[in-house]
Amino acid sequence: MQFFQENINRTNTYSVKWDRTKEVFKTDEQVLPMWVADMDFYPPEAVTRSISRRADHGIYGYTYIDEHVKKQIQEWVLRRQGWNIDADWIQFSHGVVPSIAKAVQALTEPGEKVLVQSPVYPPFFSMVKENNRELVNCPLQESGDTYRIDFTALEDALAGGVKMMLLCHPHNPVGRVWTKEELEQIGTLCVKYNVILVSDEIHGDLVFKPHKQIPAASLSPEISKQTITLIAPSKTFNLAGLQASAVITENEEFRKKIEKLDKKNGFFTLNTFGILAMEAAYEEGEAWLEELLVYLEENVQLVESFLKEELPHVKIFKPEATYLLWIDCRETGLSDTALNKKLLETGKLAMNPGTSFGEGGSGFMRMNIACPKETVQEGLERLKRALKDEHR
Structure with a gap:
């Protein structure tokens, strides 16, 4: 499980999540990206080994x-x-x-x-x-x-x-x-x-x-x-x-x-x-996947516990699958534009606006929790900073 705890620097790797956030969200601020649906984890060692062997062939x-x-x-x-x-x-x-x-x-x-x-x-x-x-x-x-x-x-x-x-x-x-x-x-x-x-x-x-x-x-x-x-x-x-x-x-x-x-x-x-x-x-890769699923569930539980204690007016629809959380922010009373602005400017946090998912997405945000617990915790603290006083 320690395998998933490592903080890996993904900047300057042509990463959409880490290198294009400012451009996509139209901000000059340094914000924490928890949007694009990829993981901040290394893949199974067998994958890296196979690719490296082929790269070495030249x-x-x-x-x-x-x-x-x-x-x-x-x-x-x-x-x-x-x-x-x-x-x-x-x-x-x-x-x-x-x-x-x-x-x-x-x-x-x-x-x-x-x-x-x-x-x-x-x-x-x-x-x-x-x-x-x-x-x-x-x-x-x-x-x-x-x-x-x-x-x-x-x-x-x-x-x-x-x-x-x-x-x-x-x-x-x-x-x-x-x-x-x-x-x-x-x-x-x-x-x-x-x-x-x-x-x-x-x-x-x-x-x-x-x-x-x-x-x-x-x-x-x-x-x-x-x-x-x-x-x-x-x-x-x-x-x-x-x-x-x-x-x-x-x-x-x-x-x-x-x-x-x-x-x-x-x-x-x-x-x-x-x-x-x-x-x-x-x-x-099966053994790696089994460990990943346990880690992701722990991250879901971390988010649930935090919101219950710190932001009870913000809720998640507990996922049966995926590492993407559908977060219900409707009780904040903020418009979608104001919600996204509050997260970016006050929380320094980038998530996918619910409106991008079409009808039924207003008032929601999508959070990617496929990252080390330390990053999830940081994201939650930023979410709290942005929304703690927003409650209709």
């Missing part, structure tokens, strides 16, 4: 993805999530966001409807709009201390000519892990109305007990053939900068259309180091 010519890499993905999802997939179902992409774009471009036409569920990861909106598809939003429903899907509204929307549904599972930012029953309802509706289900499961390895990640495509042959699953080692093992992810679908027609698009765009392989990192992480 020649970086064309590389390809061999069957052993696919085998590690197959064994990982079977071992961790009980999902048995064929190697032929696996295609590759530089990341989950490019994969969403691929699915939208390859399997829908301009003007067709694509459904999302806000509040949700901002690229869900932009990948629909930037590709000239019609965005249909079916917002999640706040229910006590959690979020639910309004299945009546969802069915009405899907029945209205929706071509594709983008599912965030586990959900970013609200932290829900959709249950088997919820997934079966979603999948059954997509089959009924012939809606392609694109399930972004990038946070699927970061699930806290007793919750369990169930791949949507694993529920039935009918749902599987309607589903495209997107996974990556990037969130799990802190490898986002290496740009390697997988697109998995049983549906041969979907695969052929995506492959045709890849050829059209000149995509044929991944970065050499991305391939090696993916392979090493899935083959040897």
